[in-house]
Amino acid sequence: MAAGSLLALIDDIASVLDDVALMSKVAAKKTAGVLGDDLALNAQQVTGVNADRELPVVWAVALGSLRNKAILVPAALAISAFLPQAITPMLMLGGAYLCFEGFEKVAHKLLHSAAEDAAHEEELATALATNADMLTVEQDKIKGAIRTDFILSAEIIVIALGVVNAQGASFGAQVAALVSVAIAMTIGVYGIVAGIVKIDDLGLYLSRRTGAAARALGGMLLAAAPRLMKALSVIGTVAMFMVGGGIIGHAFAPLHHLATQAAALVADVPVAGRLLAAVAPSVVDAVAGVVVGAAVLLVVALAQKVRGK
Template sequence: MSGGLFALLDDVAALARLAAASVDDLGAAAGRATAKAAGVVIDDTAVTPQYVHGITADRELPIIKRIAIGSLRNKIVFILPAALLLSQFAPWALTPILMLGATYLCYEGAEKVFGRLLGHAAHDTPAAAEGPDAERFMVTGAIRTDFILSAEIMVIALNEVADQSFWPRLIILFVVAIVITAAVYGVVAGIVKMDDVGLSLTQRSSGLAKKIGRGLVAGMPKLLSFLSVVGTAAMLWVGGHILLVGTDTLGWHAPYGLVHHAEEYVHHVAGVGGVLAWLVNTAASAVIGLIVGALVVGIVSVLPFGKKKSHA
């Protein structure tokens, strides 16, 4: 009897160890998938603060909360089931879909570049000054852009765990969706409220606190402007890189081969070869993104809805 009990306990312990190992494996896979999508995560983090630029302080966190909820809904309700179904029944469609999303990112980035060059961006009226309808429209636009970025994140993560069976894939992607959304919008909330923290510090009795507070208040508008530039550049970089890799995957190897050859040329530079190779790839991806985006902007501008948008 005791022998049977000890055997049962051994079996339970073995199952527990197996379950723990499975949890560790899932956690490691989720970590790898999240890291693989880091480029788009940076893009998402840099793009979002521009949507609360010019908004009154009391509306910043509510707007970020609405965008974050929309982002999580995008990932879990729409993108996750679609990505799993595609990976299960039509894995060949993932790369073209990823490239379509990348083309939209290139279009958004190029449109912002041309808007800055032509001076259109400088005349934007803050949503807070235009009323709740404009704010709602802005939030909808932010969630729509986030949908593309979220789709890129989830598909990149899915490609990283494509060798897993269905249920581990589901769990990993669910974890990735939660973690990335919390991280991105937590950082964004911290960024946009940093000036309020600075204002609070300026009212302290400590001279050092006042100095830090004044620095934060003076520096945050510059940081938000910088993040807007970074977000635009990241759109072009991420979109161009996905197109570069996607064309290679679909069989057109020349563009990727050319960039890869340029990377190898500088990779052997002592000490900084790895950094130079990354810069070459990033610059080439951004140029590709700008070219593709400019073509799409040109095409859209001659379409009926594009003309209406430009007149508006």
């Protein structure tokens, strides 16, 4: 009897693990789009520190991301069980915050003079000259990246939760699937981020090799690294608008319909129709993100002005 019970338990566990693996795979596919935006945002967030501190910063943000998910997984399960109607408003608030953060970056670029930017860069360079100030700069970057990661992780967890709920999974299988997705996404995102920020070091290493092909590749990587880091600043900001606008669009029916209509409108364009149809919803999301970000920044600025008075 005991042996039979043990075998039955093992069979049940094996069945649950099979379901978890399947659901994790489906959920990972569903969240792949968010993963790309997450990658762009977080790579942009951790650039700009001293070269020998890049990996420690990435590691610190990755640990912060795991802590975020350790909070979000049980919170999502609890909210889904006891207050499911709160998930959408909370996601919309998170999306609005991403839009605000993106527009704040744009506004800073547009409203500050070149002299102010130069003074800020000089101040940052001076701060990096001492270890104490360098650690302060690092901590600011880490906190900012973890805040951004929290919102993106929340979207990933909610999407994954929706997938496993649609499968009619048991509570244990839901927990296991969400944990699997959370760990896999964290390792995937921050592993690639670590690779991105160390491209210049790889290029330097290859450029010192004896082989001509290795030196040529190293030179290409060294030339590409600064351009990539500059591009990440732009890509990261655009991603904030796309993700934030997308979160709001999924919850706000008129905006979702507008994105769908935009895709249908350009789908019949010769040659490029399929590509345009795939890109159109993201463009609508990005534009919506800019509008929402501007509105939130205006409200915040007015509130600060009133509070200042």
